[in-house]
Amino acid sequence: NGIILTKYMEKAQGFKKGQTIKLELKDNTYEMVVVDFSEDAMTATPLNVSAAKYYVGKKMYDELMTNSDIRSTCSIRAKIAEDVDRIAFEKNLMQKLYIEIPELGNSVFFSLNWVDMLHGVEMMPRISMVIILSFAIVLIFITIAVLWYNIKNFMDENMTNTGILKASGYTSLELNLSLTLQFAIVAIIGSLCGTCIGFAGFKPLGNAIAALSGIEWRMGPDPVAAVLAVAITAVVVTVIVLLLGRKYKKIFVLDALRGGISTHNFKRNHLPLNKSKLTLPAGLGI
Numbered sequence: 001n002g003i004i005l006t007k008y009m010e011k012a013q014g015f016k017k018g019q020t021i022k023l024e025l026k027d028n029t030y031e032m033v034v035v036d037f038s039e040d041a042m043t044a045t046p047l048n049v050s051a052a053k054y055y056v057g058k059k060m061y062d063e064l065m066t067n068s069d070i071r072s073t074c075s076i077r078a079k080i081a082e083d084v085d086r087i088a089f090e091k092n093l094m095q096k097l098y099i100e101i102p103e104l105g106n107s108v109f110f111s112l113n114w115v116d117m118l119h120g121v122e123m124m125p126r127i128s129m130v131i132i133l134s135f136a137i138v139l140i141f142i143t144i145a146v147l148w149y150n151i152k153n154f155m156d157e158n159m160t161n162t163g164i165l166k167a168s169g170y171t172s173l174e175l176n177l178s179l180t181l182q183f184a185i186v187a188i189i190g191s192l193c194g195t196c197i198g199f200a201g202f203k204p205l206g207n208a209i210a211a212l213s214g215i216e217w218r219m220g221p222d223p224v225a226a227v228l229a230v231a232i233t234a235v236v237v238t239v240i241v242l243l244l245g246r247k248y249k250k251i252f253v254l255d256a257l258r259g260g261i262s263t264h265n266f267k268r269n270h271l272p273l274n275k276s277k278l279t280l281p282a283g284l285g286i
Helices: 007-011 058-067 086-100 102-106 114-157 159-167 172-200 202-213 223-250 253-257 282-286
Strands: 001-004 020-025 028-038
Touching: 001 007, 007 028, 007 202, 020 114, 086 102, 114 159, 114 172, 114 202, 114 223, 159 172, 159 253, 172 202, 172 223
Parallel strands: 001 028
Antiparallel strands: 020 028
16 A cells, blocks of 8 residues: 655655555545655656656555546657657657547547656746845845945044054055955855855755755755855955055045044035025935
């Protein structure tokens, strides 16, 4: 009374080995024990074709055929050479079969192409991966924008401290490298934490992909990709901070000690407060 279900039934429907299931056909109920799960690109998921293939023992099969209105099925498998046009072959084969066996027109008969079915199985996981990748790319640009303004605000808010450091003998390059080191360390630590979370999330992600495709996810973490991710993140952050840190060259000690007021570009003041008809808070806000 054992039955082998598809991998889709395990990953998407939650069936487990050793679980007892009931199959109701006509007026009869059959109890079967799940012994394993099979993988086949042809019938991996109902998204491809609304048919599933399960395996039962011969005794159970004969009993099912005898006590129910299930009709016997016949399948034909053909392997063709790689240089043969599979679509043309399939079309030609179907035409000949209907000519030679007219009774096929009265039954459920269809052909499945292994390559096309495999593409169908891969479609949903590929779409999901593209969405995840696109989301990651958007997050990278958002992070760069936040980092850009965060560093600028950090430099403006610490203008007096910058003046003190410069007066103490620190050069613009040293201040720039100090700022770069701080953000690079944060970037590396964050990347390492993210990579660890990514490694930990491989199994849940694999289960989700298997639920979509009906095929077991057998890819493991790629150490090379992980190292590249951390390295690229650190390089991008370092370059951004170094570019923004060039502003230290334009900051003079006395101006910095006064709060950096002379670094403001008054030519861009399109709303002079002494001429504006707006209230002071509104003018300052704009």
